[in-house]
Structure formats: structure tokens, C-alpha cells
Amino acid sequence: MPVRAAFLFLLVLLLPSAATAIEWVGTVVRIVDGDTLTLLDTSRVRHRIRLDGIDAPERSQPYGQRARESLEGLTHGRAARAVCTKTDRYGRAVCSVTVDGVDVGLEQVRRGLAWHYVRYAREQSPQARIDYAEAGAAARVARLGLWSDTQPTAPWDYRREHAAAAH
Numbered sequence: 327m328p329v330r331a332a333f334l335f336l337l338v339l340l341l342p343s344a345a346t347a348i349e350w351v352g353t354v355v356r357i358v359d360g361d362t363l364t365l366l367d368t369s370r371v372r373h374r375i376r377l378d379g380i381d382a383p384e385r386s387q388p389y390g391q392r393a394r395e396s397l398e399g400l401t402h403g404r405a406a407r408a409v410c411t412k413t414d415r416y417g418r419a420v421c422s423v424t425v426d427g428v429d430v431g432l433e434q435v436r437r438g439l440a441w442h443y444v445r446y447a448r449e450q451s452p453q454a455r456i457d458y459a460e461a462g463a464a465a466r467v468a469r470l471g472l473w474s475d476t477q478p479t480a481p482w483d484y485r486r487e488h489a490a491a492a493h
Contacts, residue, residue: 349407360392382394406425432461439472
């Protein structure tokens, strides 16, 4: 029995814990940009949410407004379920959000209006990593959205360039 207990203990330590996830159900009441929204939960509490697994163009970037409009069309005023695993450095909950069974982050990538945020892919489930990577590759091949540009600038590069220019 001690070997079995040790195995179970190690398994719990090594696997991402679903017990640490927080889930909210509510209505999307605001769209900030192509990867950030506000959810009003059933207790009437507002939650600012950063979509897990993606990075959309900044509002001042090409396709930034289209990404925002796409997310608005997918979510605004609609019932949503958010499963959140962490809080980012800006205090936003980082969540997978579904509306009518559709993973809206994945849909943004499919439409070519967000990058799969590979830097944080290890935080996604193995299946989500595969789905997001495949959706991003398909959008790129089909030259959808931002991929119709000959050299789209990733938002993380855009932010770094503009932060350096500000100093």
C-alpha cells in the first residue's frame, strides 16, 4: 500500500489540477479587444477575462479592430462559461471561454484573428494545444485574417517594439 500511496501522491503533483480551476457562468457584457472580455456572472460580479491560449493583435495593430469585432460577435450579450486557471500580471483571470459549446479563443485562431500563444501552450491541455496549433496552421495556409498580410507582426513583438520606442 505505501507504494500505491506514493504513486498517487506523485500523480497528483505532476498532473495539472482541475481542482485549482475556477468556473463562472454568466453573460458577456463588454469586449475590450480581441482576447479580453468582461463577464457578469450569475451573482452579478464582473470578471475581466483574458482568453487562454491566444494573443490577438493590439487595437492599434492591423486586424486589431477586426479581432475585437469578431470576439464581440461571438460573445457579447450571450451566455458564457469561463474556466479559469490563473490570474495574469494585470489582474485578469486567464480562462477558456465557451459560448453555445464553441471555444471562442480557438474560434479567434481559426478565423485568423489571433495567434496561438505558444509561449503559454504548456498551460493548456494536450488536446487544446493540438487544436489551437492546427487551427493556427490552417488559418495561416488559407491566409485568413491577419495571415493575409505578407509579414504580420505578432502582438508580443509589437508590444516590445512600442515599449522600446517609448523609452
